[in-house]
Amino acid sequence: MDYENFIDEQIAHIKQTVGEAKAINALSGGVDSSLVTVLGHRALGDQLRTVFVDNALMRKGEPQQVVEIFASLGIAVELVDAKNEFLSALAGLTDPEEKRQAVTDTFYSKVFSRLVKESDAKYLLHGTILTDIEETVDGIKRQHNILTQLGIDTEKEYGYSVLEPLKTLRKDDVREVAKLLGLPAEISQRIPFPGPALATRIIGEVTLDRLETVRAATSIVEEELADSGAFQYLAVLLNDRATGIRNKKREFGQIIVVRCIESTDARTATVTKLPWDKLNRVSERITRIKGVNRCLYDLTPKPPATIEYI
Ligand code: XMP
Numbered sequence: 621m622d623y624e625n626f627i628d629e630q631i632a633h634i635k636q637t638v639g640e641a642k643a644i645n646a647l648s649g650g651v652d653s654s655l656v657t658v659l660g661h662r663a664l665g666d667q668l669r670t671v672f673v674d675n676a677l678m679r680k681g682e683p684q685q686v687v688e689i690f691a692s693l694g695i696a697v698e699l700v701d702a703k704n705e706f707l708s709a710l711a712g713l714t715d716p717e718e719k720r721q722a723v724t725d726t727f728y729s730k731v732f733s734r735l736v737k738e739s740d741a742k743y744l745l746h747g748t749i750l751t752d753i754e755e756t757v758d759g760i761k762r763q764h765n766i767l768t769q770l771g772i773d774t775e776k777e778y779g780y781s782v783l784e785p786l787k788t789l790r791k792d793d794v795r796e797v798a799k800l801l802g803l804p805a806e807i808s809q810r811i812p813f814p815g816p817a818l819a820t821r822i823i824g825e826v827t828l829d830r831l832e833t834v835r836a837a838t839s840i841v842e843e844e845l846a847d848s849g850a851f852q853y854l855a856v857l858l859n860d861r862a863t864g865i866r867n868k869k870r871e872f873g874q875i876i877v878v879r880c881i882e883s884t885d886a887r888t889a890t891v892t893k894l895p896w897d898k899l900n901r902v903s904e905r906i907t908r909i910k911g912v913n914r915c916l917y918d919l920t921p922k923p924p925a926t927i928e929y930i
Pocket of ligand 1 (some may be wrong): 812813852922925926927
């Protein structure tokens, strides 16, 4: 694929389609939505409003980091604080699918649809890639029809259109184009991170305290395993407790699982043979997190396990 040509064509297409109208897109910091943001701003400049929704489920410092990276590229990103909306939608939920659904619904049906309606945007730019379309057709993923997810009736509100400039690209292509357009390696080479974010890394109820625990463990795992060359690495907070000893006192503490895997497309995965010293260091640091007294390394490939825990 001629990437330079792809960039020129997409910029011209977005410019021509949108004309003098306004457009909006949601940036998550993932490579797909980041690339759409850069292409969109090259084509439309200030006519494109880019929002980053803080859902309380991101990694430590992530919303601010994403805003800063784009500021350094000359692109203004509006940080929308929706933390309370997501936390209250998740309160009391323990079922994995209900938790996922709550995050999706809060994003599309509440927060993003409100932002779309409030703005004068006639176009939505969306980072759908070829694999998303294939998986939707294969029935692996729930449908990616963003207008339906936004609760927008295309018949009645015909003014809205969705542009999907990446729909002919696969992940490798997305990373190459992102690099060509000057996105830093921390975006173009970012390890996969799921849409429902840290909600997929907590078994049981998602609360502020439990988020703080898994966020701290995630920072340690990402720091320690950055040089592992693995496809993906993550930390999960279990819903069980285990007895331990701290400061000579019995403690019924929390349990963190560390997962580190090799894969090419996330459809299957094997476990990384991490050096023992590395595992020890991770375990020592994780069990220093308040209330956590066990750290486990997951030895299960996919299948039969999945990569995430919910
Ligand atoms: P599983 O857990 O199904 O994950 O083996 C496969 C890959 O997909 C990522 N993942 C998601 N990505 N939204 C996403 O954008 C999601 O809801 C989601 N769930 C899982 C996961 O991190 C892994 O790379």
